[in-house]
Amino acid sequence: MDYQIVTELADLELVCAKAREADVVMLDTEFVRIRTYYPMLGLIQLYDGETLSLIDPVALDELTPFTELLKDTSVLKVLHACGEDLEVFANSFGCMPIPMVDTQVMAAFLGYGLSTGFAALVKEHLDIELDKSESRADWVARPLTQKQLEYAAADVYYLYPLYQKLYQQVSDKGWWQASQQESDLMMQKRGIIPNSDTAYADIKGAWQLNRKQLAVLKPLAAWRLKEALRRDLALNFVVKEQDLWTIARHSLVSPKSMEENGVDPRSIRRHKDKIASIVKLGKQLPEDEYPEKIERLMDYPGYKQAFKILKDEVKKASQQTGLATEFLASKKQLNQFLTWVWRRHRDPAKLPDVMQGWRLEVLGLQLDKVMK
Incomplete structure (x- = not known):
């Protein structure tokens, strides 16, 4: 397994130009995500079937040639379990790898569970044991060890023959186009920009709060979220989610009242003035401007019965297709469908996952039928 480490712009230009001549390239990234909101990129692995390159974004100030490769629509990019990579x-880079296909998705169309790991697939299809001990390494620290470099190179070196085998099987079963559609759907979801106006609805337990309390939680x-994005800090390293809920629940303003209610002392020390000003403004909001009470789908009359009917249809579709039930439609996707039916009145502009792409024929039309 030969590989080259790319730390100079001239080498990067050559590597990316050669990769853009290929029809298909393998891609992977190594990153660190502990305290930051965004993953910190530590290494990029690129393999075109001949040249395997480990691109060092820590050493390179200019990565435009790689960005151009990501945007080159004539080259299919293959990744595995690429949610965070996206x-x-x-x-x-301000863009996604287009077009792209995920081998974990391809495997799901062959009956594997949706979270089947790369090492397990390589073992089964290539009979090779991969060492995954470096998966939690610090990929931003330098220098990278020989073991880290070999681990990173293996991730794209063996992805190539794995992709070829999966492609043949998926194509034979008629699921290739669906694999591309599902990969595109994943890309769309990962590309959604966080919305500060609706962030309060994602706070655990927000449904328990009344409208007056939500008027405080929403600006908090x-x-x-804005602070997390500005400082590139994980949300709970700004203020813990539970603390935010507690502050809104009791309209806490003074540091003492926050402390008495169990709010993290570090958050009080750092943000007490800002939190107090937000709470005060929220309390002054006119009642007609309060957010609507959050209604949980599971509290709707007939929810349990409707959900069971949908689950039964998913099981039938699973037996007919050989696809895992969770892959056909997860609990979240079934709830998304019920939301579309009950709250959005089947708005064609806001189609749920099951009513578009490959799922429409396989499952969606039948779900829509039973709900009518």
């Missing part, structure tokens, strides 16, 4: 690309959650 966030890395969006944040570091918006401030926390």
Whole structure:
């Protein structure tokens, strides 16, 4: 397994130009995400079937040639379990790898569970044991060890023959186009920009609060998200989610009252004045401007019965197609469908996952039928 480490712009230009001549390239990234909002990019792995390059974004100030490769629509980019990788690309390069297909998705169309790991697939299809001990390494620290470099190179070196095998099987079963559609759907979801106006609805337990309390929680959650984005800090390192809920629940203003209610002392020390000003403004909001009470889908009359009917249809579709039930439609996707039916009155502009792409024929039309 030969590889080259790319730390100079001239080498990067050569590597990316060669990769853009290929029809398909393998891609992966190594990153660190502990305290930051966005993943911190540590290494990019690129393999075109001949040249395997480990691109060092810590050493390189200019990565435009790689960005141009990501945007080159004539080259298919293959990744595995690439949800967070897509966030890395969006944040570091301002774009996604287009077009793209995920081998974990391809495997799901062959009956594997949606979270089947790369090492397990390589073992089964290539009979090779991969060492995954470096997966939690610090990829931003330098120098990288020989073991780290070999681990990173293996991730794209063996992805190539794995992709070829999966492609053949997926194509034979008629799921290739669906694999591309599902990968595109993943890309769309990972590309959604966080919305500070609706951040409060994602706070755990927000549904328990009344409208007056939500009038306080909404600006608190918006401030926390903006602060996290500004400082590139994980949300709970700004203020813990539970603390935000507690402050809104009791309209806490003074540091003493926050402390008495169990709010993290560090958050009080750092943000007490800002939190107090937000709470005061929220309390002054006119009643007709309060957010609407959050209604949980599961509290709707007939929810349990409707959900069971939908689950039964998913099981039938699973038996017919051989696809895992969770892959066909997760609990979240079934709830998304019920929301579309009950709250959005089947708005064609806001189609749920099951009513578009490959799922429409396989499952969606039948779900829509039973709900009518």
